[in-house]
Amino acid sequence: MTPQAIVFDMDGVLTDTEVIWDEVRRGLAADEGRAWPEEATTAMMGMSTPEWSRYLVETVGLSGSPELVANRTIDAMAERYLVHLPTLPGAVEAVRRLAGRWTLGLASSSPRRLIDSSLAALGLTDSFAVTVSTEEVERGKPAPDGYLRACELLGVDPAASVAIEDSSNGLRAAAAARMKVIAVPRPEFPPAEDALALADVVVEHLDEVTVELVAGLV
Incomplete structure (x- = not known):
């Protein structure tokens, strides 16, 4: 076999890139003055885009719809990848x-x-x-x-x-x-x-x- x-x-x-995902998401939260929940990084690992963007809105407290938060996050990730992957x-x-x-x-x-x-x-x-x-x-x-x-x-x-x-x-x-x-x-x-x-x-x-x-x- x-x-x-x-x-x-x-x-x-x-x-x-796990570190980059974490830095980008934490940065979005910091920009809005939101505290980062201790379990957030581990909780979102493996989640689909709709799931983690909803988590960022409902649990972390980011403003806007999950769709808008997803777009902001992915845009920021793409910019980071252009600099260095x-x-x-x-x-x-x-x-x-x-x-x-x-x-x-x-x-x-x-x-x-x-x-x-x-x-x-x-x-x-x-x-x-x-x-x-x-x-x-x-x-x-x-x-x-x-x-x-x-x-x-x-x-x-x-x-x-x-x-x-x-x-x-x-x-x-x-x-x-x-x-x-x-x-x-x-x-x-x-x-x-x-x-x-x-x-x-x-x-x-x-x-x-x-x-x-x-x-x-x-």
Whole structure:
């Protein structure tokens, strides 16, 4: 047996953008004099655009509709990406290494606009057979919808496929989709212990995600 496909998360796995998301959202709150709830950063990881924009309005207290807040946030993210899109060590090499053996998909909480621009900047657009934004499914992570949709588009069985994730909500989503899960936790935003326990393998760096490691998971 060997995995039928590999599905990557993007933010926090390929791109080191979780910090940028946090800085942009905190900046919007600070501009309006709103206090930043202690749990807000972790809570929004993996949420779809409608979910996190509603959270920013209803919980953080930003002014305007969720749609307007989403547009302000995404515009600010796009501006930051134009200046510099930080890539995690070994990300491009890991994608190309695994793409040489398996079909790849991507299930991201980023909006379509940022997925496409990020993969283009990394030179990885053609490495992924399908990409799914949580804007394009009913529920964001920790619901499994994005991973299930990616597997559906790839024509593979989720239980015979592998997900690569970093965050609590992402790990929960991949596990809920019944996929084999490789965790690459980020030290800045460590996943909860119960979420990390859902992973089949935990590695510190993408360099450890070898063909041999992945092949042994299914």
